[in-house]
Amino acid sequence: MTSASVPAAAAARRPAGRGYGFVAGLVAVAAIGSALPLLVGSALFLTLMTQAAINAILATGVGFLVRQNGSVSFGHAAFFGIAAYVVALTLKHAVMPAELAAIIAILLPTVLAFALGLVIVRIVGVAFSMLTLAVAQALYELLLKWRELANGDDGMAIAFPARVFGVDMATFQQPHSMFLICWLILMAVILGLWLLARSRFGTLTLAIRENEERARFIGYTTVVPRALIYAVSAAVAALGGLLFVLYNGFVSPGTLHWSLSGEALIMAIIGGPRLVWGPALGAVIFFFIKNAAGDFTDHWPAVIGTVLILVTVLMPRGVGGMLVRLAGRVGGRRSS
Amino acid sequence: MIAPGWAIEGVGLTRRFGGFAALDGVSIAVPPGEIRGLIGPNGAGKSTLMDVLSGRAQSWSGTVRLGGVDISRLTAVERRRAGLARSFQRTNIFPDLGIGEQIRLAAATAERDNSEEVMAELGLAALADRRAADVSYGDQRRLDLALALVGRPRVLLLDEPAAGLSMSESLTLAGILRDLAGRWGVTVLLVEHDMDVIFSICSRVTVLHLGKILADGTPDEIRRVPEVVTAYLGSTVE
Numbered sequence: 001m002t003s004a005s006v007p008a009a010a011a012a013r014r015p016a017g018r019g020y021g022f023v024a025g026l027v028a029v030a031a032i033g034s035a036l037p038l039l040v041g042s043a044l045f046l047t048l049m050t051q052a053a054i055n056a057i058l059a060t061g062v063g064f065l066v067r068q069n070g071s072v073s074f075g076h077a078a079f080f081g082i083a084a085y086v087v088a089l090t091l092k093h094a095v096m097p098a099e100l101a102a103i104i105a106i107l108l109p110t111v112l113a114f115a116l117g118l119v120i121v122r123i124v125g126v127a128f129s130m131l132t133l134a135v136a137q138a139l140y141e142l143l144l145k146w147r148e149l150a151n152g153d154d155g156m157a158i159a160f161p162a163r164v165f166g167v168d169m170a171t172f173q174q175p176h177s178m179f180l181i182c183w184l185i186l187m188a189v190i191l192g193l194w195l196l197a198r199s200r201f202g203t204l205t206l207a208i209r210e211n212e213e214r215a216r217f218i219g220y221t222t223v224v225p226r227a228l229i230y231a232v233s234a235a236v237a238a239l240g241g242l243l244f245v246l247y248n249g250f251v252s253p254g255t256l257h258w259s260l261s262g263e264a265l266i267m268a269i270i271g272g273p274r275l276v277w278g279p280a281l282g283a284v285i286f287f288f289i290k291n292a293a294g295d296f297t298d299h300w301p302a303v304i305g306t307v308l309i310l311v312t313v314l315m316p317r318g319v320g321g322m323l324v325r326l327a328g329r330v331g332g333r334r335s336s
Numbered sequence: 337m338i339a340p341g342w343a344i345e346g347v348g349l350t351r352r353f354g355g356f357a358a359l360d361g362v363s364i365a366v367p368p369g370e371i372r373g374l375i376g377p378n379g380a381g382k383s384t385l386m387d388v389l390s391g392r393a394q395s396w397s398g399t400v401r402l403g404g405v406d407i408s409r410l411t412a413v414e415r416r417r418a419g420l421a422r423s424f425q426r427t428n429i430f431p432d433l434g435i436g437e438q439i440r441l442a443a444a445t446a447e448r449d450n451s452e453e454v455m456a457e458l459g460l461a462a463l464a465d466r467r468a469a470d471v472s473y474g475d476q477r478r479l480d481l482a483l484a485l486v487g488r489p490r491v492l493l494l495d496e497p498a499a500g501l502s503m504s505e506s507l508t509l510a511g512i513l514r515d516l517a518g519r520w521g522v523t524v525l526l527v528e529h530d531m532d533v534i535f536s537i538c539s540r541v542t543v544l545h546l547g548k549i550l551a552d553g554t555p556d557e558i559r560r561v562p563e564v565v566t567a568y569l570g571s572t573v574e
Contacts, residue, residue: 203433203441210430217390217428218483219416219445 022194026277030187037176046175048291049284053182054243055267056283057189061236062261063268063279064193068202068229069121070209072129074261075136079109079234081256083241085143088156088251098164105245106238113234117227133258140256155252158245172246182243186280189236194276196232205229237264266304270311272318281320341404343368343523344420344491349388349398351381358384359396360547364525366491371517371524373538373555375531377568380544382527383425386493389525390422391415403490417445419490423497425527427476429468429483435475436464439482446487454486457516474505481509485516491523498530506530510537531569535559543568 037046062076083105090101120131143150150156160169171177196202208215208222215222245251254260263286264279271282289307293300315322345365351358359381366372374382387393389400391412400408402420410418430438436455443451455461458478463471468479481497497513498506514537517524528534534541535555543551543564551561558564 200441200444203437207430207433207438207441210432211428213392214424214428214430214483216412217392217416217422217424218442218486219413221413 019198023191026187026191026194030184033183033187034180036183037180043175046179048287050175050179050182050247052284052287053179053186054240054247055264055287056186056280057182057240057243058237058260059264059267059271059279059283060186060189060193060276061233061240062264063271063273063282064197064236064276065230065233066268066273067276068197068205068209069226071121071124071226071230072265073132073233074129074258074265075132075134076234076237076264077258077260078132078136078139078256079113079237080241080244080260081143081251081253082109082112082139083238084245084251084255085150085156087242087245088158089150091158091160092156098161102164102242102246105242106235109238109241110231110235114227114231117230118223121223121226121230133261136256136261137258140253140258143256144253150253153253155250155254158249158251160246160249164246173249178243178247182247185239185243189239190277190280193232193236197276201225201228266308268318270308270318272315272320272322274317275320275324278318278320282318285319341368342366342401343370343403344389344525345401346385346389347399347401349385349396349400351384351388351393351396357547359388361398362544362547362549364542364549366523366525368490368523369517369521370540371514371526371538373534373541374525374527374544375529375534375541375568376544376550379546380568381547382544383495384547385544386422386495386525386527390420390493392422416489420493421484421487421489421491422493423480423484423495425495425499427473427480429476429479431467431469433468434464435460435466435468435471435479438468439464439479439486442483442486448487450488451486454482458482458485458512474501477501477505478509481513485522488520489522491525492517494524494526494528496527496529498528498533503532506533507536509533513537 036049040046058076058080062073065071065073086105086108087098087101090096090104091098096104116135120128123131144152162169164172172181204215204220205225208220208225212222241255244255267282267286268279269282270285271280272278286304289304290300293303311318342365347363349359349362362381362385364385374385376382384393388396388398391410398408399406402415402418407415407418407420436451439451439455439460440449443449452461455464458481460475460478460482463475468476477497477500481494484492484494498509501509510533513524516522526534526538538555540553541555541558542549543558543561545567550567551558551564553561559569
């Protein structure tokens with residue numbers, strides 16, 4: 001990558017109004033979500049929303065990879081699960097304080113993803129997806145079979161200290177407070193990724209996604225930026241894994257299983273991966289469908305599958321893309 | 337033997353595909369500031385030569401020098417940063433990005449950002465905020481040229497920049513190219529099938545045929561070489 005500075009004209013030409021609108025909208029959504037625990041007393045509903053917010057963070061990571069690199073990962077649950085297991089194993093063996101374990105739980109998967117990315121982002125299309133699946137399933141099998149390390153399929157209950165980062169552990173494990181924490185972190189993640197996507201680095205990765213050869217011939221190396229995006233998306237997934245383990249106090253190999261990666265991908269597709277916030281919207285929709293359909297049938301995945309097919313056919317840019325389109329039409333009518 | 341002081345030179349360039357030699361010991365040298373035409377029938381090796389010079393080709397032999405410096409082992413990215421830019425036979429842009437956005441992105445790797453100047457010179461300033469996929473083919477070809485020209489490279493390799501353009505668009509593009517190359521001192525190696533473009537702006541022309549150089553000279557000299565007329569020009573040039 002070049003160290004050249006951002007041309008002043010580039011910043012000047014950006015449609016600033018659209019940026020303010022996005023931030024204002026995000027603040028409004030953050031505020032509405034933050035009011036939910038005050039407005040809704042149901043612990044079951046807030047549990048559902050907390051799970052949705054955690055999975056939304058995972059899906060946001062998966063979607064960001066699709067958005068910036070044009071790559072589909074079938075293995076992001078690995079980073080989610082590694083983060084959870086890092087906390088579980090370090091606390092089990094008391095090798096470091098919980099706060100440091102939490103930081104390493106994010107950093108380790110990020111560094112691993114960057115190193116892995118330097119190799120696998122050179123491969124495109126289905127082969128890339130299969131490689132992510134293979135790596136994730138290998139890690140899943142490792143944790144499943146290595147009982148001495150991770151207690152196999154029985155998983156690991158985690159003995160957290162009474163306070164983590166100065167916060168009472170009960171705050172992380174009550175749905176009323178944990179939903180608020182997860183919701184605000186989700187909003188912060190979306191804002192951070194949105195800013196990254198608008199930066200020159202974000203434009204460069206979009207250019208590489210569009211036409212990698214041309215990007216090389218205007219003077220950019222293409223592997224490192226793609227690997228960095230892969231690492232960022234892994235960091236987001238790892239953050240989800242950390243919140244998962246703080247909330248549940250338990251981890252099992254299922255957190256690395258391909259089915260969780262698949263669910264995150266489905267959430268991203270339903271919400272619209274070309275939008276930074278689309279996968280989070282998809283996660284909320286996914287959990288509501290799962291919950292509503294689950295009341296009537298054990299075959300709720302069939303309902304999710306039907307919704308996925310309908311969205312793919314009728315809304316190729318996802319529900320979020322359709323909402324943006326509708327908003328554009330309404331805005332166009334008003335201004336005309 | 338090629339004398340020193342060339343803007344770009346290739347010495348003994350050979351590239352084989354199995355038993356077929358797409359380039360067979362080709363040596364070419366272009367002095368600074370010259371617009372050199374490179375012509376020849378399909379399969380003559382023109383695009384292969386561009387690929388070898390620009391660093392796109394794999395497994396070739398010979399030496400490539402830029403301003404006298406051996407760049408044979410440099411990657412395409414390193415050659416671009418050293419001042420060697422190129423365009424492609426097919427329009428090679430970033431369709432989903434804004435026109436201004438991608439030109440500024442290309443300018444960021446150069447020593448100086450002349451993106452606004454390039455947009456103005458190529459008539460793209462008014463389209464700066466438009467998505468590249470949404471503009472006409474002619475505008476996309478000019479964008480392709482802008483991506484190569486931004487940063488004022490020392491040497492520009494152009495592979496059929498006028499392909500698909502109408503005669504008037506081609507001649508307009510040729511005029512812009514001649515003007516900019518003259519004012520900015522850019523050396524150009526131009527592959528083009530449109531002989532009106534070649535003979536209107538090139539001071540010398542090199543003819544490739546079956547991976548070898550068939551002839552080299554001024555446009556008037558090339559028009560009179562019987563082998564060139566037989567192999568390529570035929571009756572299209574009087």
